[in-house]
Amino acid sequence: MTDQLQILCIGAALWDIIGRTPAPMRVGSDVAGRITRIPGGVALNIAMALVRAGARPEVLAAVGQDPAGDALVAEMAARGVGVDHLYRAPDLPTDTYMAMEGAGGLIAAIADVHSLEMAGAKVLAPLRDGRLASDAVPWRGMIALDGNLTVALLAEIGSAPAFARADLRVAPASPGKGERLLPLLKRPGTVFYVNLEEAGLLCGTAFEGSVAAARGLLGRGAQRVLVTDGARDTTDASAEGLVTLAPPQVQAARVTGAGDTFMAAHMAAEAGGMDRAAALRHALTVAARYVAGGPEH
Structure with a gap:
């Protein structure tokens, strides 16, 4: 992996406010724990993980x-994330994500990404006006895209010439927004990173495991998908066949950001030349280390 490899990360960059406790929780629980505020959002989580892998990510958010917002941009720059092409909204607040985790699992979360949605096409301007690319000179590298963007904006990415040559890697923002990705499902050169629930929403059915979900998405027109299923098997599927591996078994210390960490590690591994099986094994190992309490960001 070379530090000259530039990868664009498009989507949410915000503050994560996360409460964690080792105790079991239910509705109405009031328990002791820790509350942290750290940089987050799908696009930024992926970018920070890419920095750790030796890439040079640039965030469009x-x-x-x-x-x-000033504090977030300063923290992003300090962590090695490119901030030159952020859209600094003069009339919108910086977005926030709030989550509660208990006994190693996510209890509930609220994503306030209204500013990203309201900014709309302004976020993509550097890829249309020549600063990074244009319709005449399309972007040719990797793009990590999260599903917090509006349906209209995702459709634009799927059809605009500026994105036509991109190696597009896509992740839903949450299961509730998974259906937003349908305009990109049949786009050539697109890789989807989804969990079992998200795969079911995209296909309109429930699946029993990652293999069935991956085949279902290929049947809907996707060219390549990676389907995770928590501590169970993960499947990488394309017309070239299926690769299915089980992640290392660890005691979960946290879950928020695990999927973004997996995606970034997989992208970095493939950019570095690993084959499909090696890249999947590497990404599962990195994600398991994170879930077990490894590097936060």
Whole structure:
């Protein structure tokens, strides 16, 4: 992996506010734990993981011109993430994600990404006006895309010439927004990273495991998919065949950001020349280390 490899990460860059406790929780629980505020959002999580892998990621996102936004941009730059092409919204607040984790699992979460949605096409401007690319000179590298963008914007990415040559890697923002990705499902050169629930939403059915889900998505027109199923098998599927591996078994210390860590590690591994099986094994190992309490960001 070379530090000269530039990868674009498009989507949410925000503050994660996460409460964690080792105790079991239910509705109405009031328990002791730790509350942290760290940089987050799908696009930024992937970018920070790519920095650790030796890449040079650039984030395209909407960040407010408020104190929270100034602090976030400074923290992103300090962590080695490119911030030159952020859209600094003068009239919108910086977005926030809030999650509660108990006994190693996610209890509930709320994603306030209204500023990203309202900024719309302004986030993509550097890829249309020549700063990074244009319709005449399309982007030819990897792009990590999260599903927090509006349906209209995802459709634009799927059809605009500026994106036609990109190696597009796509992740839903959450299962509830998975259906937003349908305009990209049959786009050539697109790789989807989804969990079992998200695969079911995209296909309109429930699957028993990652193999069935991956085959279902290929049947819907996807060219390549990676389907995770928590601590069970993960499947990488394309017309070339299926690769299915089980992740290392670890005691979960956290879950928020695990999928983004997996995606970034897999992208970095393939950019570095690993074959499909080796890249999948590497990504599962990195994600398991993260879930077990390894490097936060």
